Amino acid sequence: MPIPKRLIKFIDSAKIRYEIIQHRTVYTAFDKAKTLKVPEKIIGKTLVVKMDRVFAIVLIPANKNLDKEKLKKVVNAKLKKEGKKLIKKIGLATENWMKKNLKGIKIGAVPPFGPLWKLPTFVDKNLMKNPKIIVSAGDYNYSFRISPAALKKSVPDIIAGSFSRARKK
Numbered sequence: 052m053p054i055p056k057r058l059i060k061f062i063d064s065a066k067i068r069y070e071i072i073q074h075r076t077v078y079t080a081f082d083k084a085k086t087l088k089v090p091e092k093i094i095g096k097t098l099v100v101k102m103d104r105v106f107a108i109v110l111i112p113a114n115k116n117l118d119k120e121k122l123k124k125v126v127n128a129k130l131k132k133e134g135k136k137l138i139k140k141i142g143l144a145t146e147n148w149m150k151k152n153l154k155g156i157k158i159g160a161v162p163p164f165g166p167l168w169k170l171p172t173f174v175d176k177n178l179m180k181n182p183k184i185i186v187s188a189g190d191y192n193y194s195f196r197i198s199p200a201a202l203k204k205s206v207p208d209i210i211a212g213s214f215s216r217a218r219k220k
Contacts (some may be wrong), residue, residue, distance in 0.1 A: 053190040061167055062195070065205035070196040077191060078159050080113035082211065087185065087194075090114075095178055095186040097161040099144040099153070099170075102126060106144055106152070108165040111175040115215035118189045122173065125212035149175040156189035163187070163205055174199075175215045 054071065054186055062069055077083045080096035087094075090112035098109045111117055119141040123171045149158050153168055163186050165172030167186055179199040186202070188195050203209055 054188045054193050055190075057155055057166070058162055058189050060166065061065075061164055062205055065201075067197065067201035067205050069201060070184050071188065072185065072194045072196055073192060074194065075192070083185065084113050089185065090178070091129055093181045093184050097186050097187050099149055099161060100141055101144050101148075102138045102141050105138070105171075106148070107171045107173060108161065108163055108168075109173045109175075109214070110163040110177045110178060111215040112178045115175065115177065118216040121216070122212070122214035125173065125210065125214055129210060141190055157191055160187045160189055160191050162189050162195070165203065166206060166208075169209065171208065173210045173212065173214065174202065176211050176213050177179065177215060179211055198203045 060112065072087065074083065074086050077086050080094045081091060084091040084094045092112045094113035096108045096113045100107050101110050109117060109122065123138060123141055127218055130137050146158055153161060155161065163172060183198055185194050185196050
């Protein structure tokens with residue numbers, strides 16, 4: 052199975068329930084929703100972002116786009132509470148950075164488990180409202196179906212907030 056062993060070991064060690072879904076090759080969360088014939092709002096779209104010099108995993112629903120300003124507000128509110136320096140700029144990580152630092156997974160199929168790479172994980176609240184969500188499993192042909200509670204259990208330091216906006220049609 053092309054799901055990285057390290058990823059399976061990680062979620063098994065969290066003792067969460069999950070289902071592996073095999074599907075045709077897809078490169079986008081939008082295509083995954085169409086292929087699986089499920090609403091886009093339950094598909095998690097994983098983004099790797101660079102916040103000044105820090106990288107992070109961000110998970111939003113497939114029917115939304117990332118709102119960098121909203122994310123910056125969520126991040127800066129957390130940093131302010133901790134007495135840390137606020138971030139000024141948010142952008143997407145480059146493919147080169149991801150290839151170098153996210154070993155064993157395919158670019159565009161990043162699973163939302165930041166602790167695997169010692170990265171903070173942010174999840175949009177809209178996604179967490181669903182009873183089950185479908186997230187990438189490190190490969191273009193496999194996904195995980197899990198509950199939001201299972202995601203929280205596997206990523207205990209998860210930061211939830213509202214940082215997506217409606218996708219333009």
